[in-house]
Amino acid sequence: MDTLELAEKVERGDRRALARAVTLVESGRADHRAEAVTVLERLAKTGRQALRIGLSGTPGVGKSTFIEAFGMMLIARGLRVAVLAVDPSSARSGGSILGDKTRMDRLSREAGAFIRPSPSQTHLGGVARRTRDAVALCEAAGFDVVLIETVGVGQSETVVAEMADMFVLLLAPAGGDELQGVKRGIMEMADLILVNKADGDLKTSASRTCADYAGALRLLRKRPQDPEGFPKAMMVSAAQETGLTEAWAEIEALIGWRRENGHWQGRRAEQARFWFQEDVRQALLAQLQTPDARARMRALGDAVARGEMPPGRAAQDMLADLRAVSASSGK
Amino acid sequence: MDTLELAEKVERGDRRALARAVTLVESGRADHRAEAVTVLERLAKTGRQALRIGLSGTPGVGKSTFIEAFGMMLIARGLRVAVLAVDPSSARSGGSILGDKTRMDRLSREAGAFIRPSPSQTHLGGVARRTRDAVALCEAAGFDVVLIETVGVGQSETVVAEMADMFVLLLAPAGGDELQGVKRGIMEMADLILVNKADGDLKTSASRTCADYAGALRLLRKRPQDPEGFPKAMMVSAAQETGLTEAWAEIEALIGWRRENGHWQGRRAEQARFWFQEDVRQALLAQLQTPDARARMRALGDAVARGEMPPGRAAQDMLADLRAVSASSGK
Ligand SMILES: Nc1nc2c(ncn2[C@@H]2O[C@H](COP(=O)(O)OP(=O)(O)OP(=O)(O)O)[C@@H](O)[C@H]2O)c(=O)[nH]1
Ligand SMILES: Nc1nc2c(ncn2[C@@H]2O[C@H](COP(=O)(O)OP(=O)(O)OP(=O)(O)O)[C@@H](O)[C@H]2O)c(=O)[nH]1
Ligand SMILES: [Mg+2]
Ligand SMILES: [Mg+2]
Numbered sequence: 001m002d003t004l005e006l007a008e009k010v011e012r013g014d015r016r017a018l019a020r021a022v023t024l025v026e027s028g029r030a031d032h033r034a035e036a037v038t039v040l041e042r043l044a045k046t047g048r049q050a051l052r053i054g055l056s057g058t059p060g061v062g063k064s065t066f067i068e069a070f071g072m073m074l075i076a077r078g079l080r081v082a083v084l085a086v087d088p089s090s091a092r093s094g095g096s097i098l099g100d101k102t103r104m105d106r107l108s109r110e111a112g113a114f115i116r117p118s119p120s121q122t123h124l125g126g127v128a129r130r131t132r133d134a135v136a137l138c139e140a141a142g143f144d145v146v147l148i149e150t151v152g153v154g155q156s157e158t159v160v161a162e163m164a165d166m167f168v169l170l171l172a173p174a175g176g177d178e179l180q181g182v183k184r185g186i187m188e189m190a191d192l193i194l195v196n197k198a199d200g201d202l203k204t205s206a207s208r209t210c211a212d213y214a215g216a217l218r219l220l221r222k223r224p225q226d227p228e229g230f231p232k233a234m235m236v237s238a239a240q241e242t243g244l245t246e247a248w249a250e251i252e253a254l255i256g257w258r259r260e261n262g263h264w265q266g267r268r269a270e271q272a273r274f275w276f277q278e279d280v281r282q283a284l285l286a287q288l289q290t291p292d293a294r295a296r297m298r299a300l301g302d303a304v305a306r307g308e309m310p311p312g313r314a315a316q317d318m319l320a321d322l323r324a325v326s327a328s329s330g331k
Numbered sequence: 332m333d334t335l336e337l338a339e340k341v342e343r344g345d346r347r348a349l350a351r352a353v354t355l356v357e358s359g360r361a362d363h364r365a366e367a368v369t370v371l372e373r374l375a376k377t378g379r380q381a382l383r384i385g386l387s388g389t390p391g392v393g394k395s396t397f398i399e400a401f402g403m404m405l406i407a408r409g410l411r412v413a414v415l416a417v418d419p420s421s422a423r424s425g426g427s428i429l430g431d432k433t434r435m436d437r438l439s440r441e442a443g444a445f446i447r448p449s450p451s452q453t454h455l456g457g458v459a460r461r462t463r464d465a466v467a468l469c470e471a472a473g474f475d476v477v478l479i480e481t482v483g484v485g486q487s488e489t490v491v492a493e494m495a496d497m498f499v500l501l502l503a504p505a506g507g508d509e510l511q512g513v514k515r516g517i518m519e520m521a522d523l524i525l526v527n528k529a530d531g532d533l534k535t536s537a538s539r540t541c542a543d544y545a546g547a548l549r550l551l552r553k554r555p556q557d558p559e560g561f562p563k564a565m566m567v568s569a570a571q572e573t574g575l576t577e578a579w580a581e582i583e584a585l586i587g588w589r590r591e592n593g594h595w596q597g598r599r600a601e602q603a604r605f606w607f608q609e610d611v612r613q614a615l616l617a618q619l620q621t622p623d624a625r626a627r628m629r630a631l632g633d634a635v636a637r638g639e640m641p642p643g644r645a646a647q648d649m650l651a652d653l654r655a656v657s658a659s660s661g662k
Contacts, residue, residue: 037643040641272636275642276631279645287615310372310375311604
């Protein structure tokens with residue numbers, strides 16, 4: 001199948017073609033990369049835009065359970081839902097996140113759903129580009145909502161927030177001084193905090209946790225992109241499927257306001273600029289990842305470590321090498 | 332003065348020549364950079380090595396006061412002391428750190444001391460390289476101890492630890508739940524924690540804080556580069572000049588052990604390799620900092636933000652441009 005045909009099938013919403021296109025954007029091969037750019041460029045012309053929701057939370061907070069329940073609720077409303085993941089640990093685990101498709105048993109069997117695990121990659125920069133491209137493919141394929149999941153361990157939330165229209169933080173009910181557990185930086189990124197597991201015995205502590213966070217959010221500086229009352233903290237139970245329609249109503253209200261007030265397009269524009277810059281930086285650094293460059297870096301690094309060469313001189317040698325390679329390859 | 336003469340004067344310990352050489356390594360100009368590399372390479376042959384001590388602490392904890400008192404104590408022992416700074420905020424403030432030479436009034440008038448404020452730079456990568464080069468110059472000039480100060484606000488501690496033989500964290504006595512204030516990552520970098528201001532009314536709380544941190548340090552995983560009892564927490568008073576000789580004794584014990592057990596050289600070797608790699612990365616990214624490249628990045632970024640071009644395509648255009656420039660410049 002050539003790239004034109006692939007792009008057309010994706011545009012018609014063909015899920016197998018979409019899966020194939022995602023594989024293409026995930027590939028590290030240069031020819032695949034060139035094809036991917038062509039496909040993405042064709043599909044950019046569709047002008048379709050989904051609602052991109054970033055979702056994060058610590059392990060066990062209930063992300064998978066929530067996505068299953070929330071996704072099914074959206075499907076019931078006639079919306080098409082794609083689920084992607086940015087897994088900061090995939091370098092080690094080989095892409096474990098969303099490997100638990102079993103936890104999204106119902107959703108994965110829906111015709112209106114597309115679930116894709118995180119690509120295994122060695123660094124977050126690479127995962128970020130691939131996920132972002134996958135988001136663009138899902139949009140072109142006509143999905144209405146794209147959920148981008150990440151485990152909350154630091155840097156990956158920022159990456160997800162940089163490619164989403166809004167950021168949802170999932171929390172668990174807590175006993176003691178739970179506010180300590182969430183980094184201020186992460187809280188400042190959140191548009192909506194959902195305290196999950198607000199059911200059974202946990203309901204009381206969920207309610208307290210929710211009130212604590214609502215209070216903490218009020219202390220944050222007001223951002224221009226927030227309507228009155230946002231960011232907001234709410235309770236949900238992914239297991240009991242309660243609070244989900246209320247959460248969706250808040251999301252719609254927030255996004256509606258942002259669209260009307262120019263913040264939605266403004267954010268997308270700045271994100272596109274950011275990713276362009278990031279692509280350029282990553283590509284410049286990628287020169288160091290060829291087998292030859294790695295071998296040379298290792299050899300020079302050894303000489304530096306043995307004290308035979310100052311770091312600055314070795315760096316100059318390495319850069320001269322890279323220039324010679326790029327000159328002789330005629331690029 | 333040519334580079335040879337400059338290098339010779341630095342090697343003889345001439346402080347004015349040293350100041351000039353530091354200015355050279357701080358310069359952004361390409362010809363200065365080339366001269367700096369030549370000077371550094373010449374001076375690397377001296378094989379001199381100072382004890383490099385990284386020092387960090389939040390604003391107001393007493394870093395300047397401590398450096399003055401500690402430095403004077405070292406001077407009294409016949410040691411030559413250089414003080415450098417890595418200021419993460421210098422992009423904004425234009426290099427405020429150690430601008431308070433007045434706080435180091437006595438030390439700055441000593442013939443055996445050299446104090447240099449942080450260079451004003453736009454990014455930490457650049458500051459890091461310049462400070463590291465300045466450290467090498469101070470070593471070649473025969474200083475025995477090089478103190479590298481930074482305000483503790485996150486990333487800059489890591490940079491300082493990466494260029495020091497050991498890392499000292501300065502803390503203030505605290506009322507309540509102070510342990511919360513120090514990031515776990517920062518504590519894990521510390522070889523020695525000094526609770527400052529252990530004098531007057533503050534002595535009791537200093538003692539409690541010190542015990543708290545000693546306890547916390549015991550909970551950390553043992554590192555191969557630590558002798559029995561390290562990392563360690565101690566009390567000092569920079570104002571009253573108490574605890575300083577004790578702190579120096581611990582530093583000497585730690586460094587002596589590391590030297591004997593190969594950790595000192597091992598750490599230096601790995602640091603040199605790290606800085607070589609970092610130099611290469613920074614140089615690759617520096618291509619984006621020429622006026623032409625910045626203008627082109629801005630124009631392409633605008634097109635991307637307006638939605639006229641996908642980020643990936645714009646990145647390819649930019650990279651093609653950079654290749655054309657480097658090909659035509661014959662480099
Ligand atoms: N009581 C209760 N339990 C829940 C709820 N949501 C999830 N759980 C339980 O919490 C556990 C973890 O749920 P997951 O959905 O796998 O959590 P996760 O955030 O995806 O975890 P990782 O994939 O490991 O990061 C499971 O045992 C779920 O059954 C809820 O709303 N209420
Ligand atoms: N009581 C007491 N006060 C001290 C001590 N050391 C410093 N101070 C006081 O603490 C204040 C801050 O001291 P500095 O040395 O300027 O602190 P710093 O960490 O350099 O601060 P920045 O440069 O702003 O990051 C001053 O008022 C000092 O006089 C000490 O050992 N005991
Ligand atoms: Mg999960
Ligand atoms: Mg100071």
